[in-house]
Amino acid sequence: SAVISQKPSRDICQRGTSLTIQCQVDSQVTMMFWYRQQPGQSLTLIATANQGSEATYESGFVIDKFPISRPNLTFSTLTVSNMSPEDSSIYLCSVELTGKTQYFGPGTRLLVL
Amino acid sequence: GENVEQHPSTLSVQEGDSAVIKCTYSDSASNYFPWYKQELGKGPQLIIDIRSNVGEKKDQRIAVTLNKTAKHFSLHITETQPEDSAVYFCAASPNDYKLSFGAGTTVTVRA
Secondary structure, eight states: OOEEEEEEEEEEEETTOEEEEEEESSSSSSSEEEEEEEETTEEEEEEETTSSSEEEOOOTOTTTSEEEEEETTEEEEEEOOOGGGGOOEEEEEEEOOOOOOOEEEOEEEEEOO | OOOOEEOEEEEEEETTEEEEEEEEEEEEOOOOEEEEEETTTTOOOEEEEEEEOSSSEEEEEEEEEETTTEEEEEEEEOOOOOOOEEEEEEBOOOOSSEEEEEOEEEEEEEE
């Protein structure tokens, strides 16, 4: 498996501001992903963080709202921009090891007021 | 894309009894089926997975079965314990890396 950490673990933010979430993994991985989990809901893939190139976004998610960086094979950031209360969610990063096996970080719990 | 349905949404069992969660998927190309357990305040934890070339897999009190013809797979937890109380998610993956998740099942084990 992999040890994945996220910062911050939780935050309360004002609408209109932005928050950058960090994800660090203890080994080099090719595939890193960002998910959103709205309150009481399942997991929805936001984007794949590609090292050395632009992230690949899923339908319904755009780069202007969720810019992603992937400067190396162990680190990625997700920014939630111009936040509104609807952005209140748990944001999770995951990494893929061998054979599609994905491991998740502990999540960042975001509340937007 | 892949659509995964999960049932039941909630499940309450007596400690020591078995719990069964069922999922169906739509894309016949899906070949990887993981199960995750999410405890309150934590990220999802991979507990078991199965690939399309296998019909059943077991790990201590947890087992997963796969029926490719019917496109459904199930999680079985035997001898349930209070620490099994959590939300469980099934997922399916077609030929690429993406996981499509079910809606989740909240399992409560009554002492």
